[in-house]
Amino acid sequence: MDSIDQRILEILQTDCLKTAKEMASELSLTTTPIYERIKKLEKAGYIKEYVALLDADLLGKSIVVFLNLTVKDHHASKRKEFIKQMESLDSITEFYHISGSYDFLAKARFSSIKEYRDFLVNDVASISNISDIESQIVLEELKYTTKIII
Amino acid sequence: MDSIDQRILEILQTDCLKTAKEMASELSLTTTPIYERIKKLEKAGYIKEYVALLDADLLGKSIVVFLNLTVKDHHASKRKEFIKQMESLDSITEFYHISGSYDFLAKARFSSIKEYRDFLVNDVASISNISDIESQIVLEELKYTTKIII
DNA sequence: TATGAAAGGGACATCTT
DNA sequence: AAGATGTCCCTTTCATA
Secondary structure (H helix, E strand, O other): OOHHHHHHHHHHHHOOOOOHHHHHHHOOOOHHHHHHHHHHHHHOOOEEEEEEEEOOOOOOOOEEEEEEEEEOOOOHHHHHHHHHHHHHOOOEEEEEEEOOOOOEEEEEEEOOHHHHHHHHHHHHOOOOOEEEEEEEEEEEEEEEOOOOOO | OOHHHHHHHHHHHHOOOOOHHHHHHHOOOOHHHHHHHHHHHHHOOOEEEEEEEEOOOOOOOOEEEEEEEEEOOOOHHHHHHHHHHHHOOOOEEEEEEEOOOOOEEEEEEEOOHHHHHHHHHHHHOOOOOEEEEEEEEEEEEEEEOOOOOO
């Protein structure tokens, strides 16, 4: 993992369809070392996946909600069951165990307030171990990047 | 935007390096319609970017923190200034205007607790319009996907 | 670990139904 | 809107320094 590897990762995080040829020219190398370094980085696990990021608004999935949750029963088995149930919900895109006033933080995405309400009433309400929920509805997304600064 | 387009977007969100040939075989089509549909989806803005997702732990960027913020002065100019300052911080990967007890929610990434402390002491403290901060440190990432279910 | 050349396959354009 | 065909360029590999 030298500075060339870092610059390759930087580029791939911005545009993973950039050709090895273009990268080679940017980094003053030929295609072979670029190609081999990328393969090495993939095998070492640095690159997890190559994905397309979509426009949620155009797809009618504009409602984003963060849910702060506390659980009643912290015992291992109940806890695992709770995590499994939360992870299985398709609306939830991110789920974290956190420090602070709440135990868990979830990010969820919906196409309408009705869908969000149904999620609360049907999906979440059926999970028994929740003691408290505080929702933060996203009014505006001001910054979003998947890029990790190395 | 028919069901074939949806399945193409589904595939691209999982693996955007999949060849048109492979997708054609999965969707019982030939490469031409796949290729043309993808180009159409790109031009229409459904696909924003193609990116590589990296392993933060392997890169030594394991500390993730959510910051809940309230601002003192909500007037337009002060507010814009605040947003601009927050967006400019490289540690902050996501930033939202939210409803609820706090005004804003930021997701930030650090390589160490020291780096996080320096961020609070240097970067955040220099932003004058903040009245309250509550940090939620991520103890475990249980689910993370960029995928939007269509 | 890099360069350069060579083979194989996919992207992309065009034509056809 | 989808199928078929052909060209070009990139990916991938190999020999070599």
